[in-house]
Amino acid sequence: MPRNFKLAGKLKWKGVAIKEPRVLLRAAIGTLLAANLVAAVMAFKPFGGSAGDLRREQQALRVQLGRLQTRAATSKRLVEKVETARRDGDQFLAKYVTDRRTMSSTIQDELNRTAKEAGIKALPATLDLEPIEGSDTVEMMTISAGYEGSYADLTKFVNLLDKSPRFLIIENMQTAPQQGGQSLNVTLKLDTFVRETAGPAL
Numbered sequence: 001m002p003r004n005f006k007l008a009g010k011l012k013w014k015g016v017a018i019k020e021p022r023v024l025l026r027a028a029i030g031t032l033l034a035a036n037l038v039a040a041v042m043a044f045k046p047f048g049g050s051a052g053d054l055r056r057e058q059q060a061l062r063v064q065l066g067r068l069q070t071r072a073a074t075s076k077r078l079v080e081k082v083e084t085a086r087r088d089g090d091q092f093l094a095k096y097v098t099d100r101r102t103m104s105s106t107i108q109d110e111l112n113r114t115a116k117e118a119g120i121k122a123l124p125a126t127l128d129l130e131p132i133e134g135s136d137t138v139e140m141m142t143i144s145a146g147y148e149g150s151y152a153d154l155t156k157f158v159n160l161l162d163k164s165p166r167f168l169i170i171e172n173m174q175t176a177p178q179q180g181g182q183s184l185n186v187t188l189k190l191d192t193f194v195r196e197t198a199g200p201a202l
Contacts (some may be wrong), residue, residue, distance in 0.1 A: 093138070093195050095165070096165065096166070096167040096193075097138065097167065097192075097193045097194060097195045098141075098166060098192065098193070098194045098195070099194070099195060100139070100194045100195060100196050103127075103141060103194045104127060106166070107127065107141070107143065107166065107192065108125070110164060110166050110168075111125065111143070111145060114157060114160045114161060114164065115147060115157060117156075117160060118149070118153050118154070118156040118157035118160055119149060119150075119153040119156070120147045120148060120149030120150075120153045120154060120157050121147065121148040121149060122145070122146075122147055123145070123146030123147060123148060123185075124145075124146065125143055125144060125145035125146070126143070126144045126145075127141055127142070127143055128141065128142045128143075128144075129141050129142075129194070130142065132193075136196075137195050137196045138193055138194070138195050138196075139193070139194050139195075139196075140191060140192075140193055140194075141191070141192050141193065141194050142171075142189065142190070142191055143168075143188075143189070143190040143191075143192065144187070144188070144189055144190075145187075145188050145190065146185065146186065146187050146188075147185075147186045147188065148178070148183055148184070148185050148186070149183055149184065149186075150182065150183050150184070151184060154175075154184060154186050158170065158173075161190070166192060167192055167193065168190050168191075168192050169190065169191040169192065170188060170189075170190055171189045171190065171191050172188070172189035173186060173187070173188050173189070174186070174187045175187075
């Protein structure tokens with residue numbers, strides 16, 4: 001068998017003759033090695049993760065979901081408490097705080113009714129409104145009022161004011177005896193609150 005054949009003249013790649021068979025073999029081995037690496041990656045480390053990785057990721061997502069559900073439940077309870085507090089606050093204001101449109105007549109009528117029930121004489125009173133910092137709808141009203149009567153009747157009057165549904169606060173009280181000692185003059189400084197409601201002022 002003749003040994004002088006030329007393999008290099010028969011092998012071409014992209015129009016270029018390959019002169020060394022070793023280059024061809026190395027290229028084939030490199031291609032096979034790359035294909036084996038790709039197959040190994042696909043077999044042992046799939047792109048979606050191994051079964052253990054997926055289980056760990058699922059567990060982490062369950063923990064995260066549990067935390068989010070707990071946080072959502074806490075936020076829901078907080079919202080419910082805020083709504084309850086707002087509703088109770090509105091009910092308190094409606095029940096105990098006088099409407100600004102009718103404050104003068106309402107408070108005067110309450111004080112006159114209480115004085116009459118206690119059996120004392122009401123003297124002239126003055127009303128003064130002051131804004132409350134942080135509130136656009138509620139103001140504090142200060143009432144300076146004078147009364148004349150016996151000690152027992154004045155004590156009854158103070159007790160009736162303490163039970164008044166108008167939320168009257170006695171800030172200051174000064175007494176002075178009348179001539180003869182049968183009755184007392186009392187000057188009261190009272191605080192209460194009024195609220196602004198929708199509608200035209202009367």
